[in-house]
Amino acid sequence: MNQKMNDDVVLRVDDLSIVYRTKRGNVQATTDISFDLKRGEAMALIGESGSGKTTVSLSLIRKLPKNALVTKGQVLYQREGNVRDVLKLSKRQLREFRWKDCAMVFQGSQNAFNPVLKIRKQFEDTARAHGWTDKEAVRQRALELLRLVRLDPERVYEAYPHELSGGMKQRTLLALGVLLNPQVVILDEPTTALDILTQRAIIDVLNDMQKKLNFSIIFISHDLSLAAEMADIVATVYAGEIVEIGPVNDIFYDPQHPYTHGLLTSVPKLDHEQDLLTSIKGAPPNLITPPSGCKFHPRCPYVTEKCSVDGPPLAGDKPEHLAACWHKDALLKAREELAQEVAQ
Amino acid sequence: MISETPDVIAATGQASMVDRLYDSVMNIYRNHTFRVTIQAIITVWAVITFTFFLIRLMPGNPIDVLVEQIMVAEGIPYQDAYDRVAASFDFDPDASAIDQYFDWFSDVLRLDLGTSITSPGTRVVDEIARFLPWTLFAVGTGLLVSFVLGIVLGMMMAYYRNSPLDHILSLFASFMTGIPNYIWGLLIVIVLGIQFNLFNVGALRGTYDVSTTPGFNLPFIKSAFEHAFLPIVTYVVSTLGGWMLNMKSSTMSVLNDDYVNVAEARGLKDSRIITAYVGRNAALPLFTQLTISIGFVLGSGVVIEEIFVYWGLGHYLFASITTRDYTSMQGVFVILVITVVFANLIADLTYGFLDPRVRVSGQK
Numbered sequence: 001m002n003q004k005m006n007d008d009v010v011l012r013v014d015d016l017s018i019v020y021r022t023k024r025g026n027v028q029a030t031t032d033i034s035f036d037l038k039r040g041e042a043m044a045l046i047g048e049s050g051s052g053k054t055t056v057s058l059s060l061i062r063k064l065p066k067n068a069l070v071t072k073g074q075v076l077y078q079r080e081g082n083v084r085d086v087l088k089l090s091k092r093q094l095r096e097f098r099w100k101d102c103a104m105v106f107q108g109s110q111n112a113f114n115p116v117l118k119i120r121k122q123f124e125d126t127a128r129a130h131g132w133t134d135k136e137a138v139r140q141r142a143l144e145l146l147r148l149v150r151l152d153p154e155r156v157y158e159a160y161p162h163e164l165s166g167g168m169k170q171r172t173l174l175a176l177g178v179l180l181n182p183q184v185v186i187l188d189e190p191t192t193a194l195d196i197l198t199q200r201a202i203i204d205v206l207n208d209m210q211k212k213l214n215f216s217i218i219f220i221s222h223d224l225s226l227a228a229e230m231a232d233i234v235a236t237v238y239a240g241e242i243v244e245i246g247p248v249n250d251i252f253y254d255p256q257h258p259y260t261h262g263l264l265t266s267v268p269k270l271d272h273e274q275d276l277l278t279s280i281k282g283a284p285p286n287l288i289t290p291p292s293g294c295k296f297h298p299r300c301p302y303v304t305e306k307c308s309v310d311g312p313p314l315a316g317d318k319p320e321h322l323a324a325c326w327h328k329d330a331l332l333k334a335r336e337e338l339a340q341e342v343a344q
Numbered sequence: 345m346i347s348e349t350p351d352v353i354a355a356t357g358q359a360s361m362v363d364r365l366y367d368s369v370m371n372i373y374r375n376h377t378f379r380v381t382i383q384a385i386i387t388v389w390a391v392i393t394f395t396f397f398l399i400r401l402m403p404g405n406p407i408d409v410l411v412e413q414i415m416v417a418e419g420i421p422y423q424d425a426y427d428r429v430a431a432s433f434d435f436d437p438d439a440s441a442i443d444q445y446f447d448w449f450s451d452v453l454r455l456d457l458g459t460s461i462t463s464p465g466t467r468v469v470d471e472i473a474r475f476l477p478w479t480l481f482a483v484g485t486g487l488l489v490s491f492v493l494g495i496v497l498g499m500m501m502a503y504y505r506n507s508p509l510d511h512i513l514s515l516f517a518s519f520m521t522g523i524p525n526y527i528w529g530l531l532i533v534i535v536l537g538i539q540f541n542l543f544n545v546g547a548l549r550g551t552y553d554v555s556t557t558p559g560f561n562l563p564f565i566k567s568a569f570e571h572a573f574l575p576i577v578t579y580v581v582s583t584l585g586g587w588m589l590n591m592k593s594s595t596m597s598v599l600n601d602d603y604v605n606v607a608e609a610r611g612l613k614d615s616r617i618i619t620a621y622v623g624r625n626a627a628l629p630l631f632t633q634l635t636i637s638i639g640f641v642l643g644s645g646v647v648i649e650e651i652f653v654y655w656g657l658g659h660y661l662f663a664s665i666t667t668r669d670y671t672s673m674q675g676v677f678v679i680l681v682i683t684v685v686f687a688n689l690i691a692d693l694t695y696g697f698l699d700p701r702v703r704v705s706g707q708k
């Protein structure tokens with residue numbers, strides 16, 4: 001059943017569809033999401049609020065809310081030649097898988113630490129849950145990681161969570177995230193609650209850690225410039241679908257989907273959200289009754305009749321850069337005209 | 345390397361700074377302890393003073409009560425009965441209450457609670473020492489059992505919320521809290537003692553079987569538990585529902601906290617999450633309520649002990665009230681007030697060990 005996975009692929013998401021069952025109906029939060037993540041690679045998921053980024057990331061460690069249902073697809077992790085579908089793990093296997101194979105820094109997790117236990121205890125708890133009982137070894141490793149995230153290791157290790165600032169907690173969580181040498185670390189807007197300087201520091205720390213420890217990253221952000229700095233691969237998510245995916249430079253200099261283009265031209269100013277709305281007309285669709293055909297068609301400047309009937313496939317001339325649009329040519333022309341305007 | 349962030353700079357302050365900080369924190373800590381201790385002492389004083397005068401406002405005095413009994417029993421005239429009683433009592437009904445108060449209070453300061461009025465020569469301290477341990481034993485055991493049980497059941501209700509188990513336990517808990525404890529006592533006597541004849545309440549009078557020798561031996565301990573059993577059950581059923589409902593709502597809110605979610609993502613075992621992550625945090629607010637509960641249960645013990653003929657402090661107090669034995673009553677109130685106030689004090693001073701967040705800020 002598993003297609004052949006290249007050795008360097010650590011995570012393959014295959015045709016993943018998730019609905020939330022609510023009183024008002026089923027929310028089609030993600031539809032047919034597929035991508036490969038390679039070893040040591042960082043992938044950014046970008047998209048508006050409500051586009052389904054968090055839903056995708058939670059499903060990767062099978063931590064979706066109770067009302068969520070995976071209707072289709074696989075989440076395959078490959079480690080040392082073994083391929084496992086997370087959605088099929090037993091309860092026990094799942095517990096052992098979590099954090100050891102894939103660690104996650106949740107969106108807005110300023111309270112990620114148990115307030116009544118010292119940081120040391122929480123490192124030890126994590127290690128012990130995965131069969132690592134040598135406290136001294138844990139300590140050595142933890143101090144090393146805390147140093148890596150540029151904290152005063154001895155002090156932080158013996159501190160209670162409330163004695164740390166928000167940025168310090170976030171960095172401590174990053175250190176805890178890589179304690180067990182996971183292959184994949186998911187970061188869901190890890191910097192949103194922090195000031196610009198601390199954001200910078202965290203991104204630097206992340207880049208640094210990734211170089212030294214060679215894990216793969218899934219990085220979720222509204223902030224395109226942060227994504228550009230972090231990511232090797234960028235995937236644009238719209239209404240629960242990946243509408244474009246490709247190497248970071250291709251995405252930024254040669255966007256093939258009108259939505260990606262719209263995101264890029266709405267250069268982030270102070271109020272990012274509002275800016276987005278002006279450059280891409282309209283609002284994100286209701287996911288209980290999503291639009292027919294291409295879900296972006298009600299907002300798309302290049303829309304034709306075909307768009308509302310048929311959803312375009314994710315395709316491209318280059319195998320690594322794919323976009324789901326019928327009118328890439330029209331977009332290309334528009335971009336060239338825009339470039340000429342700017343040049344004049 | 346990139347330049348140090350402010351966090352690092354702040355953390356590597358000079359050692360002397362840290363020392364000084366430590367000293368001043370310790371000072372504040374001492375002050376806090378000092379202050380709450382003073383507050384506790386003032387509370388004790390105010391309450392015992394208030395009760396001293398309240399007691400004297402009760403209709404009748406020790407002499408009148410006994411005189412009346414003797415007149416009825418022996419059919420002798422008032423004056424004869426009065427002379428006899430007054431001669432044997434160490435009490436002058438005509439002395440002013442203020443004078444009595446100062447006499448009594450200066451004794452209390454010397455840790456002397458005086459002698460009984462109705463049986464002169466019996467020191468109140470000795471009587472209290474005889475009865476108090478039994479009350480503390482029954483109330484303490486009852487509260488402990490109820491608290492632990494309430495925490496466990498409350499967590500179960502939260503974990504299985506909206507299941508039949510939760511619905512049944514919720515109903516049960518509301519029912520238990522809705523009924524006052526003395527009604528529970530009576531119900532237990534009537535249902536278990538009389539209807540089903542499971543316990544012979546009459547035979548279980550007192551606090552242990554006098555044929556056993558007090559000490560650390562099985563027959564004595566067994567009989568002590570047998571005698572305390574029904575009062576303990578009463579304390580448990582009358583307080584359990586409250587703990588359950590409180591723990592349920594507290595647990596439900598902790599279950600929504602990020603750190604529980606993150607703990608699951610960290611792959612921690614359920615047993616560890618339930619105890620150290622959910623249980624410990626959810627139980628924190630209940631510890632504060634426990635101290636309030638101590639006073640409440642001790643106070644209600646008077647009636648409960650009387651219902652079960654359990655010879656604890658409540659029973660002693662009840663007897664003293666009947667004979668208007670002022671000094672004995674006062675002695676009991678002093679001890680009850682001190683117990684409650686200092687239980688609260690200890691809880692206040694030790695709460696920081698349970699919740700690190702108040703360890704420094706709470707002391708200011």
Ligand SMILES: Nc1ncnc2c1ncn2[C@@H]1O[C@H](COP(=O)(O)OP(=O)(O)OP(=O)(O)O)[C@@H](O)[C@H]1O
Nearest residue numbers: 020022027029048049050051052053054055065287
């Ligand atoms: N527990 C839930 N029950 C019902 N619907 C949900 C639930 N969680 C999310 N949704 C819906 O699923 C869709 C995707 O939500 P998701 O949280 O994945 O978005 P997101 O891209 O992470 O947004 P943001 O950038 O604001 O974090 C949204 O329409 C949201 O309303």
Ligand SMILES: [Mg+2]
Nearest residue numbers: 053054055107
């Ligand atoms: Mg999100």
